[in-house]
Amino acid sequence: MTKLRIAWVLVALFVVTLVLLPFQLIGLAFDLKMRRRIPRYWHKSACWLLGIRIHVHGRLETRRPLMLASNHVSWKDILVLGAVADVVFIAKAEVAKWPIFGPLARLQKSIFVVREEKRRTGEQVNEIAARMNAGEIVVLFPEGTTSDGNRLMEVKSSLFGAAAAAAPHTAEKLVHVQPVAIAYTRVHGMAMGRFHRPIAAWPGDIEMLPHLLGVLKEGALDVDVALGEAIDFRAGDNRKHLSQKVTSRMRRMLIRHLRGREYDAA
Template sequence: MMSAIARSGRRMPVAPFLFLLRFVCVSAWVLLGLATELVVFPALSRRRRRQIVGAWSRGLLWLCGVRVRRLGEPVKRGAVLWVANHVSWVDIFVLNGVRTTSFVAKSDIRRWPVIGLLVAWAGTLFIDRRSRHAVRTAGRQMRTCFERGEAVGLFPEGTTTDGADVLPFHAGLFDAAVRAGVPTQPVALRFLKRGRRAPELAFVGEQTLVANLWFLLGARGVTVECIFLAPIPAQDAPVRGELARRAHAAIRAAVRGE
């Protein structure tokens, strides 16, 4: 573990005992979640499964020592596309804790140790970017979720960042919301440690999952600000490029505190 942390090139936290305590608790919580998926979920309705995923996500964040500060008003009912900047693997669980959401994510995430299983369990829609029809297939899956009145989550940067700024958005998957006529709500995520921006908590670059867990689970005073911005009605941005541009501008301004 120490070599993995050293390779990350970041400063180590000062609470190794706290890391160990949280790691044991989180590991047990993860095993409970996987067991629930295998044993309990087959007998439950989709609605009940989604309720459990939401509660489990809130529990995971609590055990990780992550406090979520919600700002703004999320769309809690009916179909909606939540569009957010991407900082860490915990982003999915932060948003799931507010409203259980089906996320669109690159298929590589499915192969991540443990995390891949968890995000799959949380209802993630995986997209294989090597496929010519990837966007079309993902769009169909998104429209199915919209028809059920569900929320779909999208990280249109296509990768994680340190959270200081927002990369350009890929506009392709915005088309599903335009075609379905559902609103798009921009969401800005900001990671703080003791009230200050904390780029060291981002899961970015060549950092390993082990190193990221070390920084996250060994830290005190971690807060994720989850800022829900004004929804954009489908009729206000009938072209996917315009919708992506407006969502990007809103999130970037909130992330940068403008």
Template sequence: MTTISISFPKVGSQAYLLCAMRILWIAMPLAILLPLHLLWLLLKLPSPWAMLFLRICARALGARVTVYGKPLRRDVFFVANHISWHDIPILAGITGSAFVAQDGVRDWPVIGWLAKLNRTIFISRSEKQNVAQQVAELREAIAENWSVTLFPEGTTSDGRGLLPFKQSLFATLAPPPKPMMIQPVYLDFGIDGPDIAWLGEETGWESAWRAFTRPGSYDVGVHFLEPFDPGALADRKIVCALARSRIAAALSSKLGYSVT
């Protein structure tokens, strides 16, 4: 049995009060919307409740979201840069998308269970995992979802650059399992990016504690860029390069210098 050890930094009572308020802000809507979500799933109806709940989560954590461009609503594979787990409620609150996540998230208390309810696609990041099997599982999951979001950097950055994309995950889209588009997405946290980012040796619990006790709000721009048809391209390397180049161009325009 795995034992989860949680330690929090010594801080003043104000931080604990802020954390408690944000937990209540999230827990109260969850108590109402979760039964509705489960009922919609039982009736095999498209549920709007997960999207509403995640939008509330993003706002509870301080996100003031501005949307640029027009997100596609179905048969779309969103490809986004990755700053923190804040990205998930922010994007899902706009699109209702399912997500591709590392399989370790499945075992997180509460979070893992909620992720499964939101149709999260879990994949192993272990080098020992059979890539062909991983691709097959991802293709099957994509075929069952209207929209899926991937963070192809495979880890997080501080928003001031763009890491290399993992090409193997784009094998699911060369060709795609059904007619669908790729829409690159640029998440812009501005000057708050380094403070919001989950970097270094920080654990998931430490990152969550920092988010729940961070005073004030922050602005985030979500830029839905020009979509393209992966089925019209030759292979996964070209699909991957085109998605990355569009996000890099948007990031370069924002920062005022070239991002490669």
């Protein structure tokens, strides 16, 4: 039954992709607004097929420009956040070359950054600012890597350079940064403790294919997505202060959900 289920999920996801692909290609070719919405349908379908149940706490900030700063547990975070809102991700340039995930990231028009090449910083920042000014919600994973799902890794203030550099180029000279905490909390309806959380997490030393097969075999994960109060980051503000505020709120929300406490968005 497990093999049949895995085969059914893969075939169904392939069919969904084939149905949505032509519309997304047209949207990308003519820069239509539907290119922002179609990926959300795909992510919702993928989560449903994989058995990922999403529980949202709090509200998405309505003001723009908006950047979401989220902890990073797994590649599934992309599916989860992509199902919650019409978002675009900031990703490392090498992601574009990954099998499967690379083409999907390009189809969603992710913003690929080359952190080592300072000569391209201005070009990349301009793209981030332009996308946010156009009303797109940009997602940043400030840890810079994935965790084991039990804690928040060190948040790199340097990664908030995108917000710091983009703020002066936005209409109101500010960027709204909303902290987000993603917590995988249950498997098959049972509380997921520290021992079982690696089922959901994807630390960098674990190969993709075995991990993907493990998720497909489980077929029932619950994830809590906590949306905190947005922080107004203005041109000239200190990005280290922003990093500290975001880190504090992300850690507080993450701990509350991992411990099963009700989250109060206020």
